[in-house]
Amino acid sequence: MLRHKFLVTAALAAAIFAQAPAFSADDAVVAKVGSLEIRQSELDLAIQNLDPQLAQLPDEQKKVAALSGAIDVKLLASGAIAEGVKDTEDFKKRMAYIGDRELHNAYFRKHVIDAVTADEVKARYDKEIAGIPKQEEIHARHILVKTEDEAKAVIADLDKGKDFAAIAKEKSQDSNKDEGGDLGWFGRGRMVPEFEEAAFALEKGAYTKTPVQSQFGFHVIKLEDKRDAPPPGLDQVEDQVRQLVMRDKYVALIEKAKTDQKVEIVDEALKKGYDDVNKMREAGEAPAVPVQQ
Template identity: 45%
Template sequence: MLRKFTKTLAGTVAVCAIALNITALEANAEELDDIVAKVGKQEVTEADLAFAARDYAPQLQRVPPTEWRKVLIDVMVEMDVLANAAEKNGMENDENFKRLMKFERNRALRNVYYQKFIASAVSDDQVKAAYDERYANFEGTPQISARHILLKTEEEAKEVIKELEGGADFAELAKKKSTGPSGANGGELGYFSKGQMVPEFEQAAFAMKKGEFSKEPVKTQFGYHVIKVEDSRKTPKPTFDQVKDNIKQELTVAKYKEVMEKLKADTKVEVLKAEPQGEAAKETPKDTKK
């Protein structure tokens, strides 16, 4: 309730689960060329399923993991059925098909190059070395752990303070009298740093010592608070497992930029039409500001 709004990432758990199962599918295949199904003269292999799994990852989120393999086989069978029909109609000679094949070929080559010379170039040892260097002199930011009792009026808050001064248990009072969502947990807010709470609450809480409770009600937009500081510390150093994925991603991005800079330096690149031409230009939305 008191914490400032922060953005969250939706759907990442499902996507990660699919990625893990795709990796397992590839790893568990005895041979990527093992034949899974036959469609006319076409053969569907384990490798085809792995590639399809990557392309259809968003759709697989809607299906139980136990059904993924069946779905992927159905996808590949239907794909080959349509491909065979396209060949019978001579569509491989269509100019748009040839343009698409050029694009798909270049994309596939880009992907295998990226995997071999960029993603695979970042080793676990490099990630660990980067972690050791980054956190060698780590100094955490100050944090406190606090409880609070939220009340509607100043008079009610002052009455709670009197009860605390008389020896009442803070957590029990919070359970009985707090109107905030943390009341059921004895008013516990956990650890927080500066900048995470509304200003009035933060200023009062960080001015107190461990074990102290506020002697005057603290007014915020939510009502009147009685605060107790439970503990103070500095943020702990993150473990390697907690940050290794982020560090690897950063190193991979840096490697990508390094490789791309070198490749572009060795390649003549000319942008001949930076703006849309012909009919495409007519359909481009114009700036309507005056």
């Protein structure tokens, strides 16, 4: 179904403006409900506000779903107009609030969402990456066997100069045996503690001289290489970084507005709560970027 917000807002808007339409000449009528018309622009808005599940439908099905919702809106809006709902104080208050919210959203889109540049995102990404502590990562292989004696026999073969990968292919019981026991690169916290402790203690090119027991069996581990873990690429975290840039822009926008306009809260309890929320926002402990309504 259409989002509840859209149904309510569209119905109220339809009731207000149905008697005084202001559509452009090329804004085609796609449907009529009694004396009310549904224009292409309204259908486009309905499509944009579809429930996320319906938004995944093919385009033609989305249009039908959106049109169905828009027709429902017009049907009840027509009844509301007939009953004089738009002249009630409650309706006027709701429309005033909705109008302010839409102005807020339009201003937010213009000065926050649409104002974010690729250079700003890249600069913020570089700043965040520079602040990430270095994390050690290792590239290791292992040979997994069932018993300690089997592991000792593997170590004896290695001591004789036999190839680690070849032994892994022949004797390892792990699923990666065909890759010569290659585990690739990994950081701390990825492996069981016993394995991790032994692997990270090795020097490059060395292998464990005693079997390492874990819940899976007995391991012989070889350290291929060490490095500082590379940071995630911008393409992997661009959405998160963009949110940070948007947050900063929104905070700056709100703070400037507060210097231009006085905010006065009469109720002391509400004032304390408002002040507490703003302190949390400044500390980054509460969302600063509003969810678009």
